[in-house]
Amino acid sequence: MKNNIIYIVVVLLLAVGTSCTKDWLEIPEEGLIPQENFYKTNEDNIQGLAAVYDMMQVLNAQDWSSLHHIKTILSDEARAGGNDEGDQPEYHEFDDYAITPLNTKIKDIWERLYYAVYRANVVIANVGEASNSDAVKAEAYALRAYLYFELVNLFDEVPLVLTELLPSEYYMEASTVEAIYAQIEADLKMAIAGLPSKADQESWRVADGFANALMGKVLIFQEKYTEAIPYLEAVSGYGLYSDYADVLKIPSEYGTESMFEIGYVNTEGWNWGNYNIWGDGRAQENNIHWILCGPREGFYNSYDTALVDGSDKKLGIVLPVFQGWGAMPPTKKMYDEFDGLDPRRDLTVMYEDDLNMPAYNVSLRARLKKDDGTLENFPTGGFQHEGQGVLRLKYGTWKSEGGQADSDEPGLNMGTNLRVMRYAEVLLLLSEAYVQANRAGDAIPLIESLRDRAGYTAPVTSVDMDVIEYEKVAELSYEGHRFYDMIRWGKGAEMSREGATFTDKYSKLPIPQAELDANPNLMQNKYWR
C-alpha cells in the first residue's frame, strides 16, 4: 500500500513538473503581430502609413494640446481665452509670452511630432516586398519632410532622427538648421519622384502636388525664391473650391483644393456617457479643439431671443455656431486687418458693431439684449474671457460640422478636417516667390483668382509684399500660417499684444525640459539658452 502511495506521489509531482515546460510558459502575444511578419502586403504598408497620419491627427486634437491651436495663439490672430486665466493656464503662457520649458503642451507637440517621424521612419525602413512599396515609401518621405519642416520652424536646431533608434542611440545631438533643411529637400525629392498624381491617389493621402508645393514652401522659407518657382509651378491637378464660405467645411473636404488635410469625422456618436476626452492618448476621430474654441456659455444659445435690431426688435435669429468653452477668442486687430468690402472678413470673423451673418443672408446691426433690458457687448460680455468683441466663424463651431444624431452631443463630434495645406496657399507662395524674384506681374492673375473666388471686387493692379501679406490674412488667417510668416518676415514685434511684448526668443519654442533631462547630449536651442 505504502509503495503504491509513494509511486502515485512521484507520478503526480513529475506529471505536474513535466507539463510545465517552457512551451506552456510561452504565451503568444495576443493582438500583436511580430514586426518581422508585418509590412509584407499592400494592405500592411498602407496601415503603417495610416499610423503616421493618425499621429498627426493626435498632434492637432488631443489632450488639450494642439499644434494648430498653439501656433494661432502665439500669433496676433487670437488670445488664449477660456473661462479665465486659470483655464488651460499653459495656453495662456503662449498668449502672455510667458512660456517656460516646463510647459506640457510644448512637450506634447514635440513628442507627437517625433512620434509621427518615427512612424514614417518605420515605414521607410520596413516596406519592400509589396507592389505599392515604392509609392508608400515616397509618401512617408513627404510626411517626414513636412514633420521636420514644423520641427525646425518651431524649435530651430533639433535631432534629425531618420531610423528606428536602439536604446543606445537615444542620446542624439541636434543637427544644424541647414542640415535639417537639406534632409527635408532630399526627402521631398524622393517623394516627388515616387508619389502618384492627385487623380491617381486616394484622396485622404498626399500626392505629388503636395511634395512639390512643400518643396517650394521650404525653399521660400530659406529665401531661395527663384529655386522655389519651378516646384510651385509644377503643382498640377488642383484648383480652387467654388464657394469660399465652405472652403474649411465638410463639403469641400478632400476636394479640388485639398493638398494635405488631417481627417476628423462627426459620425462617431459621442455623448458625455461614452466619450473619453483623454482617448488613451489617441484622438477619438473628432477634433475636440474645435468645440474648445466655440464661444463660451452665456448668451449664445439665447440668440434667437436676445438678438435685437436698432429699434430693439427681437430678430428671432438662431446663431449658426453653438457654444463651446471660449478658447482662442479672435483679436479685434485681425478683424481690422480686413478691407470691409472683402467678403472673406465676414466669413472669418464677426464683430459686435457690424454683425453680419451672410451665411444666413442677414446683414444688419444688432446687439444682444439681456433679460433685464440692458445691451450686452457681444463676446466680451459675461463669460468670454479676453474676448474683444469678435467671434470667429472660420473653423467655427458650425452646427453642420458637429454630431447630427439626436443622441449625439454635437460639440463632442466636431468633424472639420484641419487643412494643413490647400491650393490657395500654393498660389500665395508662388505669388510671393514671383514678387521676390522680381516677376511681380506674374503674381497678378494668381491673386485675382483668389479674390474672384471670394467675390472681392477690388482690382489687382500690382502685387508687392503688402498685397501678399494682406492676402495671406484675408485668405489664410486662423489656418496656422501667420506665426511662421511673421517670424520669417521679421515682423514678430507686431504680434505684441496687451500685457505681452514679443521678444526675439518667442520666434521659437523652447525644447521641452523633459527632453533635455532625458537626453544629456541635447542642448537648449539658441533662442532659449
Add this chain to the structure above:
Amino acid sequence: MKNSYQVKCCTQQVHTQINASANWLKKMGLTLFLLLSLVSTLMAQTSEVTGTITNTHGEQLPGVNIIIKGTTQGTVTTIDGEYRINVASTDVLVVSFIGYTSQEVAVGDQTTINVTLEEETLGMDEVVVVGYGVQKKSLVTGAISGIEAEELENNSWTNAESALQGRTPGVVIVPQSGSPGAGMNMKIRGSGTNGDSNPLYIVDGIRMSDIKDISPTDIASIEVLKDGASAAIYGAEGGNGVVMITTKTGVAGEGKVTYDFSYGVQSVGNLPSLLNSAEYNQYQSERVDGDGNAIVPNTSEHDTDWLNEIFTTAPMQSHNLSFSGGTEKSKYFTSLSYVAQDGIVGGDESKYERFTARINADHKVKNWLKVGVNATYARSNRKVLNEDDEFGGLISSALLLDPYTPTTLAPDKLNDFMTKVLADGNTLRMDGSGDYYAISENVRGEMINPLLQMDLATEEIATDRIVGAITMEIDLTKDLKFTSRPGVDVKVANTTSWTPKYYYSNERNNSTLATNDNYDLFYQWQWENFINYNKTFGAHSVSGVLGMSSQMSVDKFVTTNTSDMPREGKEYAQHAYTSGTTGLIDGNRFENKLVSYFGRASYDYKNKYMVQATLRNDITSTSNVPSEGIGGIFPSVSAGWTFSEEDFFPEGFISLGKLRASWGQNGSIKSITSQARNEGQFLYSSSITTSGLRYPNSSGGFITAAEPGRTVNPNLTWETSVQSNIGLDLRMLDGSLSFTADYFSKETKDLLMFGQPPAISGTYASMINAGDVKNSGIELGLGYKDYSGEFKYSINANFASLKNEVTKLNVTAPRLNGSDIGTGSWVGATAFEVGEPIWYFRGYKTNGIDPNTGDPIFVDADGNNTSDPVDADRTNIGSPHPTYMYGLSAVLEYKGFDFNFLMQGQGGNQAVYGWMRTDRLTGNLHKRFYDDRWTADNTNASMPSANGDSRMYASDLMVQDADFLRIKQIQLGYNIPQTWAETVKISSARVYVSLDDYFTFTKYEGMDPEAGSDQFNRQGIDRGVYPTPRKFMFGLSVSF
C-alpha cells in the same frame, strides 16, 4: 439535562457532502448550514465532572479539548479554562491542546478533575505558520510578526487588513479611501516597489489577489513574514513580504454555535476650514487675474458650508453566525456573515454590502490520509462616488465650490445663469422637494454641485467570488508527509452605471441617457505538491520541505455602452432597451503563469543553535518578461542562537534570550503583472499593434493603422529585493515580559516603471528597470501580561523606524517625474531621484513672505533668496513616507468586564493640498491661506497675498506635516457571569460598546492625514480624499 450536539452524525453528513458536491462549494456551504441547524440529537450522560485546565504557569487555558477516550464525545474549556462534562465512572478523559503534551485521566469517582498541562517543548512555545509548513516559534530565525487569536476577537472591522493596523511593527496599512468597501494598501517594511506594494496573501495555503472578501470573523491567526529569508520560500512572489492567514477550524469536542452582531454609527472627524462668504468676498476682491484685471466678486445672501452639506452620519452593521465542532477524526467550521456600511459622504449612495459563507472541514479518511477543504464564497455590492480626483471629484468639488452658492434654489428664485440655462432647454435637476440643485455663478469648470453629483451617482460594482482548495495530506512514513493542494480563486465583477440627463456647465452636462456595463472575470488556479520531513536524532533535529507549485491566472474583461434609454432610471439601464448608438465596446484578456520549485532545510541542536536555508526557482510566463529571462533563483539563509539555553547563562530574570540573523533574496513579479489592466502585457515588446488605431479614409469609413506598440526592451526583468535582518527576542519575568527587536536593511533592485526615454525614441515607452530603492529601519516590540490575578491585563507596544532612499537611477535623466497636480499648476509634483525618498514631493522652497510685494520669498538651489526661481531650484519639500510609526494596545479584564484600547500613530511624513485647484481662480480655498495673508495693512505675514506669485502653488506652502496619532479603539465589554449563562443555556455572552477610529490628533489641516491613493506615485497628495470615518459601535457576541 445538558444540550450537546451529536457530533458524529454531523460530520458524516459533512463528509458525504464533500464527496457529492466537491465542485459546488457554495452550494455545499449552504447545505451544511441547513444540516447543522437540523441535526441536534440530545444524549443523556450519567454524571457530571467539572474542572479547570491550567498550564505550568498557573494560567487557565481556554479551548482545551476534553474527549472521552474511544468516543467522539467531548467538550472544550471556556475562556477561564473551565469545563463540564457528563461521564461514566469507567471513562478516561483525554485532555489535549496544541503545543502541550496530552494527558489521560481516569474518571473513577472524581467529580472535580483539574489538570495541569505541560508545554511540549521548552519555554512558552507556540507554532507559527510559515510557507509550506509550521514552525515552532522558539526555532524561528527570521522576522515574523503574528496577530494572535485573542487580538482578533471583539472587533468591528469590516475588512481583514484592519486586523494588522497598529499591531505589527513595520507594517503600514493605508486605506485607498475612507469610503465603504475601498481597498487598503499594505506596505511591509517601506516602499520597495513602484507597482503594487501589497504583500502576497496566502489564506489557508491559497494565494489570493486581495483579502477584501475574507470575513474578519473567520480569521484564526495572521502571520506576517517580513524578512527576506522568511519570504524567500515564495521567491518571485515574496518581494513585498507575505501575509499568511489561517481561518478557523473546528475543535474536537462539543459543537459550538457563535453569533456576533455589531451596529455602529459613523461620522466625520476633523474637517478643513474654508472661507465663508464674507471672507471669500474679501479675498476675491483683493485679486487680479493673469492679465492684471481685477476680479470683482458679486455679493451673495448665501453662506454655504459645502463640507457640512455633504457629510452625514451613516450606519453600519454586521452579523456573523458560525458553527464548529468535530471529533478526533473530523473537524468543521462553517460561517455566514453579512456586513453593510453606508458612507459618511453620500449615505446609501456609497454603500457597501458583503455576504460571505465559509466552510472549513477536514477528515482523516485513512490513518495515513487526511483530506480537508477550505472554501469561501463572497458576494459584495458597492456603490461608488467619484473621489480622490481634483478634476471634479465629489469631495474636491465641495472643497472648491464658493460659499456664495446655495445647495438648492426654488424654481422662482433661480440665479441668472440657471435661468438662461433653463431657457436654453437644458435639463436642471431637482431635489426631492422640488428645488433645483444650484449652479454656481463663480466656480464651474470640472467642478459640480456635490449634492447634484450624489444625485447623479449610479455606479455599482457587484462581485461574486469563490476561493477554495482541497488539501490532501499523506503520511508516507512517520517522518515524511506529502501534501497536495489544488485550489482556485474565481472572481466575477460587474460594474454598471448609467448617465442621467443634467446640465451644470458646458464641461459638466449630459443630454443622452446612456448605460454602461463592465464584466470582469478573474480566474486563478494553483496546484502545490510538497513533502515535509521532520526527524529528531537525540539532540539534533532536522526538517525540510521539497516541492513544486504551478499556477495560472486569466483576467478577461468586456466593457459596453449604449445610449438612448427610453426613460430615466436604473430599470431602463439595459442595453436591450436602448435605441441609440453603440458607443463603446472594449475588452482584453490577460494571462499569467508561474512554475516554481522550492526547498527548505532546517537544523537545530538542542533548540539552542538553529540554521535554515531555502532555495526557490521561479519560472514565469512570457506575458511578463522576455523569454530569455523568465527564470529566477531566490536563495536565503538564516541562523539563530538561543543563548539563554547556554550553561553559562544565569537563571533568573531572563527566561529566554535568542539572537536571530537572516539574509534572503526575493522577487516581485507583481510589479509587472499589476500593470496589465492599465497598460496591457508584453510591456517589453515592439510588436505591431492596431489597438484603437484608425484613421478616416475620406469615404466615410476608416482605415486601420498599424505601428510598433512600444519601444523594445529585451532586458526587462522583475524586481529583486535583498534583505538582511538581525533580531533579538527576550522573555523575562517568567515570560510575562517580552521584548523583540529587529534591524533590517532591504534593497530593491531594478525597480520597475515605465521609462521616460527622450521622445525622439519615437513611441510609447516600454517598461524598464529604472533603479534601486533602499529601506532600512528598526522594529521594536514590548509586551507585558499578567493573567494570574482576578485583574488580568496585557499591554503591547511597538515602534518602527523607516528610512527610504532611492539609491540608483538606471537612466541618464536626473530624475523621473511622477504625478502632476491640476492642469499644469504643479507639473512633476512627485519625483524619483537618487538620494531622495521614492516619489518625494518636488517643489519650490520658500522662506517667508516678502513684506514689500506679498509674494513668497523663494529659495534657489544655492540656498539664496530669489523672487524668480527656475525649475532647477525645485527640491525636496516633503515625503509621503512616515519615518517612524508606533502602536500601543492594552487589554484589561476584571470580573466580567474587559477594556480594550488600541492606538496607532506615525510621523515624519507630509501631505499636499492637492485639491486646491489654483488654476480655477475663483475656487474656494483653505483658510490657512486667508488668515495671515499679506495685505497692504499686514505686511509681516506668513502667507502670500491673494495675488501671490503663482509658483507658491507648487511650493512648500502647499505641504504640511501629516504626523498623526489615531485612537483606533476604546472598547468596554462585559461578559455575563457563567451562572447566568447556564440558566439561559449558553456558554458565553459578551456585550460591548466601542469608539473606533474616533480620535485623531494631527497638525495636518486637510481632509485626512492618511491621504492615500490607489496610485503609487501620488501617495500623500490629498485630492479631496474620502476621510476615514469615526465610529461609535455597539456589539453583542453569544456562543452556545
